[in-house]
Structures are given as structure tokens and as C-alpha cells.
Amino acid sequence: xxxxxxxxxxxxxxxxxxxxxxxTKPRRKRWLTRYVLPIGILAGxxxxxxAAAGRQLLPRPSVTVxxxxxxxxxxxxxxxxxxxxxxxxxxxPTAISVAALAPGVIEELLVVAGQHVQKDEAIAKLIxxxxxxxVQQAKNQLAIRAGELKxxxxxxxxxxxxxxxxxxxxxxxxxxxSMLAKAxxxxxxxxxxxxxxEAKVDYARxxxxxxxxxxxxxxxxxxxxxxxDYAASVANLKELRERRPNLQREADALAEKxxxxxxxxxxxxxETRQLQxxxxxxxxxxxxxxxxxxxxxxxxxxxxxxxVRAPMKGRVLRLVAAPGTRVMxxxxxGGHSSSTVVEMYDPxxxxxxxxxxLEDVPMVTQGQPVQIETASSAGVIEGRVLxxxxxxxxxxxxxxxxxxxxxxxxTVSPEMLVTATFLAPAIANSNREPTxxxxxxxxxxxxxxxxxxxxxxxxxxxEIARRRSLELGRSIGDGLVEIKSGLKLTDKLIxxxxxxxxxxxxxxxxxxxxxxxxxx
Numbered sequence: 001x002x003x004x005x006x007x008x009x010x011x012x013x014x015x016x017x018x019x020x021x022x023x024t025k026p027r028r029k030r031w032l033t034r035y036v037l038p039i040g041i042l043a044g045x046x047x048x049x050x051a052a053a054g055r056q057l058l059p060r061p062s063v064t065v066x067x068x069x070x071x072x073x074x075x076x077x078x079x080x081x082x083x084x085x086x087x088x089x090x091x092x093p094t095a096i097s098v099a100a101l102a103p104g105v106i107e108e109l110l111v112v113a114g115q116h117v118q119k120d121e122a123i124a125k126l127i128x129x130x131x132x133x134x135v136q137q138a139k140n141q142l143a144i145r146a147g148e149l150k151x152x153x154x155x156x157x158x159x160x161x162x163x164x165x166x167x168x169x170x171x172x173x174x175x176x177x178s179m180l181a182k183a184x185x186x187x188x189x190x191x192x193x194x195x196x197x198e199a200k201v202d203y204a205r206x207x208x209x210x211x212x213x214x215x216x217x218x219x220x221x222x223x224x225x226x227x228x229d230y231a232a233s234v235a236n237l238k239e240l241r242e243r244r245p246n247l248q249r250e251a252d253a254l255a256e257k258x259x260x261x262x263x264x265x266x267x268x269x270x271e272t273r274q275l276q277x278x279x280x281x282x283x284x285x286x287x288x289x290x291x292x293x294x295x296x297x298x299x300x301x302x303x304x305x306x307x308v309r310a311p312m313k314g315r316v317l318r319l320v321a322a323p324g325t326r327v328m329x330x331x332x333x334g335g336h337s338s339s340t341v342v343e344m345y346d347p348x349x350x351x352x353x354x355x356x357x358l359e360d361v362p363m364v365t366q367g368q369p370v371q372i373e374t375a376s377s378a379g380v381i382e383g384r385v386l387x388x389x390x391x392x393x394x395x396x397x398x399x400x401x402x403x404x405x406x407x408x409x410x411t412v413s414p415e416m417l418v419t420a421t422f423l424a425p426a427i428a429n430s431n432r433e434p435t436x437x438x439x440x441x442x443x444x445x446x447x448x449x450x451x452x453x454x455x456x457x458x459x460x461x462x463e464i465a466r467r468r469s470l471e472l473g474r475s476i477g478d479g480l481v482e483i484k485s486g487l488k489l490t491d492k493l494i495x496x497x498x499x500x501x502x503x504x505x506x507x508x509x510x511x512x513x514x515x516x517x518x519x520x
Contacts (some may be wrong), residue, residue: 060508061500065459065492067512069441069480080424081371082363085401087354089374089416091345092404095317098123099339102131102305103329106321111342113318114413117310124341126306126327131299138299142292149285156278163271173261180254187247190240197237204230305329308341317343317414345414350405352383354420355398361476362439364388368425370403374418382406383420399476441480446493447472457494457501458487465494465507 100106104126111123162168208226211218320340321327328338352372356364364385372381386402393400403420405412447454447470454470468491473482492509494501501507 060463060506062496062510063459063465063494063498063501063507064496064511065509066443066446066495068483068487068489068491068493069443079369082422082424083357083360084419084421085354085356085360085398087352087403087418087420088414089350089405089412089418090353090414091317092349092351092402095343095345095414096312096314097320097340098308098311098342098344100124100126100305100308100327100341101329101339102126102302103331104128104130104306104327106323106325106327106341108323109319109321109341111316111319113316115316116347117314117316117344119310119313121310122307123310123316124308124321126308128303128306131303131306135296135299135303138292138296142289142296145285145289145292149282149289152278152281152285156275156282159271159275159278163268163275166265166268166271169261169265169268173258173265176254176257176261180251180258183247183251183254187244187251190244190247194237194240197233197240201230201233201237204233310344312344312346314344314346315413317345347408347410347413350408350412350414351386352403352405352418352420354401354403355393355396356388356401356422358392358397358399358476360422361388361399361401362482364401364422365425369423371421371423372403372405372418373421374412374416376411376413376416377409379409381408381412385422440483440487440489441476442483442487442493443495444475444479444481446495447481448498456487457498459492459494459507459509463507463509465498465501465503465505467503 106124107127108125109123110125111117117123204226208223208230211223211226215223319342321342327341330339352370354370366385366387368385370383370385372383374381383403383405386404389400389402391400392398442456446456448456450467450469452469454472455467456470458466458468460466468486470486471484473484475481494507
């Protein structure tokens, strides 16, 4: 195809002035396009910039952050060794202190360290002469109290018989009644005696008068005798007449006495009092006798306690006291171990206190199988984890874990050094291949308690503070707590003071916290 020449004249512009043309744009529209429109565009851009960076212009609190702690754990098949830890054997749960229950001085030790003893077997003897004398004194005191009790019982029995058979009151009443009857008889006989005395007076008077009339015929002595008889008869009559009031008063008094004795015989007040008093003496004597018996039992118990016996079947761990050592017994003023003679343990109940490194602590679980090796045993001893303790060693960077020995051989004993191999525990799906998992931990001091649960403050990539709710796992010995959910591996935790923070508030990260976890 032949090339045709291009005609460029058609593309030329006519720049000649058109004199007949009129302006099509007004002057006002030209002003808007030159000034107002650019200014409006610039103002809108500035407003958009301020809106986008408004939070960056506000003052922000300065915070320090720490990363989430990540620990890798491999899920292995059951029985696979995980790690090893050194340790030593000790009694489980502790050694048993065998104490002397009575104060005194040790006379003789009957066992040696490492000896097997049976329950109630004699371990040591105290000097017992004082205890023997106390027993004899207590028995003598008991004999005295027993004699006092017998005497009180005899008095009580006599008082009861006296109350039930008041013979002494009956004798007094009979005597009073006899005397009353005699007085009444005398009183009844008195009129007859007076009548006889009057007749005798009349006879004496007539005899005296007859003899006086024959005065010349008889002697004067006979006359005097007749006068004397008459006077005596008159005196006797007078005495009989005056006896009646006295006899009546005597009879009345005897009657009152008889009545009183009958009333006393009915009431028996004194006899009842004597019986009750005797019974009270018996009760007091019985109490004293019982107290004396207790003193004998206490003295005999103290004597028996001069022989210190094993409280259990086991083995002697160490000798604490020696012959000549004074022990305080149950005295409350004694020291904590002032009565301990020996320490024992049960050979079938032993445990290992293993020093587990902190990085291995997350792999320790309760009931986990452990293999124990020690120089004193040719074979491997089986064990299982009892629990982790709160005893951490800052120099060794370890945590103590207690491991129970299952069927420990007789060749092992406390304080032997061992090596504990912790095995992987059984899992639900034991046929799966070992896998490596990541476990997230945060410092315990950063976790806050809220009404909805545990939470921490984090900073996102835009330096915005946000509170995250967490699901916590178990704590480990270095002050970390496991996070089951709520955090990611890349999250940054706010370690400084969070009192003034609000949700979605901007902050300024000043750097990492270098002091968290360091003991002050």
C-alpha cells in the first residue's frame, strides 16, 4: 500500500482576533472560579485532616507495656519422659516426734537410729524413783480417805437406826409417865393421909388432955411425951395439908413433860438432822476417797509414762535426746521440742521433694506418673505427683513438687538424694501423634477483677487502650497465670497504672516495663 501524504493544515487553530465576538462569561463567575472554589477545597481538606487526626492532637497518658508470655508445650504420649528434677526423700507427710509425756531425766535409751520398732515398744526410760514415791504416797492417802469413809458410813447407819428406832425417846417418855403416875398416886392418896393425920391429932390431943388431968397421979415425963406426940401430929397434919399444891404442880409438870416427849417422839427433829448430817459426811468422804483414787491413777500413769513407748510401727529416723537430758513432758511452759526423745517414720509412707525448674512447672499435673532413681535401689521406684508447693527457690529458680513413692523398697530412707523423671500423663486420645501447643501467660499482678470476671488492659496498633475479658487457667510458681481465652500472641499489656484509663481512650506507649516481676 502506497504511503499517502498527511494534511496537517486541518489541525491548525485560527488565532486571529474576532472583532465581532462578544464575551460569553460574566466577571462574577470568573471571581468564583479563581478564589472561592480553591479556598473551599482547601478548607474542606483541612477539616478532613483535623477530623482524621483529632485524637492524635489530644493529650495522651504515657504507659508502659509488656508482651504476652508464650510457652511451648508438647503433648506427648503417656509414659514419655518430659523432664528430670533432683530431689530427696522425706517422710510423708512429716516425721513423727515421739515425746516423753512425763517430765524427768532420761536414764536410758533403748533404740538406735534406723532401728525398726513395733507399736508400744519401749524406746527410752526416765528416772522413776520420784514417780514411785508419789504412787506410794497417793495409795496411803487413799487408805486414809477409805477409813474416813467407813467411819462416816458407820455414823450414818447409826443415825438411821436411831431415827427408825427412837428407843432413847421412848425410855424418857416411859420414865416421865411413871413419875407422873407416881405423882398422881401421891396426890390421890393425900386426902386419906390428911384424914388419918387429923384422927391422930385428935387422939394425941385427947391423950394429952387425959394425962394432964391426972397430973398428980402420973409423972411429968409421960405428960411431956403426950404433948410431944400431939405437937408432932399437928405438924404432920399441917405438912400434909400444904403438900397438895406442890404435888399438883409436880403432876402438871410431869404431864407436860410426857406430852413434850410424845411430840418429840413423833417429830424426831434431832434424829433427822443427825441422819442428814451423817449422810452429808458420807458424801464428802466418798468425794475425798474418789479424789484420792484419781491421785493414785495419776501417779501410776506418771510412773508408766517414765517409759517412753513407740506410738506406731515404724523406724527410728534420728535420736533427739540423750541419757541425762531433761524433758519437760506436757508442761505448757516447755519449748516446742523440749520433750522430743526420737523421731520416727513409716517406711511404707515416703515422698520425694523434687526441685522442678520454673520452665518445667507447667508440665506438672496432680497424679502425674514419676520414676524415681536412687543409688540405694537397683530398680526404678514408681511414684506419682501429690501437689506443687509454694516454696520457690530464688537462687535455683525452682519450685518444690512433692511426689509420693508407690511401694518404696526397704533400702530407701529419708534424706537420700534421688533423680525424679516426670512422665507424660495419660490423655484422652492416646493414639494421636505428639503435637506442640502454645500456652499464653500474663503476670498475675496485671489481672484485674471486674463484675464480669477477670480482665487486663491492652494497647492495640493504633495505641488505643482497651479492656479485655479473660478466661484464666492455673497459676505457676513464677507469678504467671495461664490465659485460656481473651488474648492473642501479639497483644501488648499495659503494665503501668491503669486507674485513669477509659475504654477506647488514646495512650502513648513510652516503652517496655523492665521492672515487672522483679522483687523489691
